[in-house]
Amino acid sequence: MSDDVLVACKLPHGIYLDVGKQRVKLNGVMQSGRLEAPFFTAPAKSVGLTKVPRDFWEAWIKDHQEFEPIKKGLIFASDKKKRLLDEADEKSEFKSGLERINPSKLPNSLEQVKAGQVE
Known part of the structure; x- marks a missing residue:
């Protein structure tokens, strides 16, 4: 059995985990290397x-079973990378609420204002 586990995090910038005096930074979606132009968003x-x-x-x-990102399935772990990536595919619809807004797909209640535009 390996001494390490691979942890997946769907939060944009990751998160720090603390146990006693030890701290580990989980990489987030922005560190996944899968950002796509033009809005630098990551695939789901x-x-x-x-x-x-x-x-x-x-x-x-x-100690963190009730932590909201755990409950929402935004942070999860596995021994095998393939299993972890398969789980990420299954959880592709899970949202953190911190995703970037695509300006070409604004909600009806918002409108884009161009620089210098005065109303």
Whole structure:
């Protein structure tokens, strides 16, 4: 059994996990290397991946089962990268609420204002 586990994070900029005096930074979607022009958005199935010591992850997850990103399926782990990426595909519709807005697909309640435009 490996001493590490691979953790996936669907939050844009990742998050710091603390256990005692130890701290691990999880990579977020913006570090996934899968950003697409023109708005530098990541595909829905993108996740940031971070190798984390197994004992650290098990201690952290034990104390954070009610943490909203865990409950929403935005942070999850596996021993196998393929299994983790398959799970990311399954969770592609899960949203953090921090995703970028595509200016060409604004909600009806918003309109784009051009620089210098005065009303």
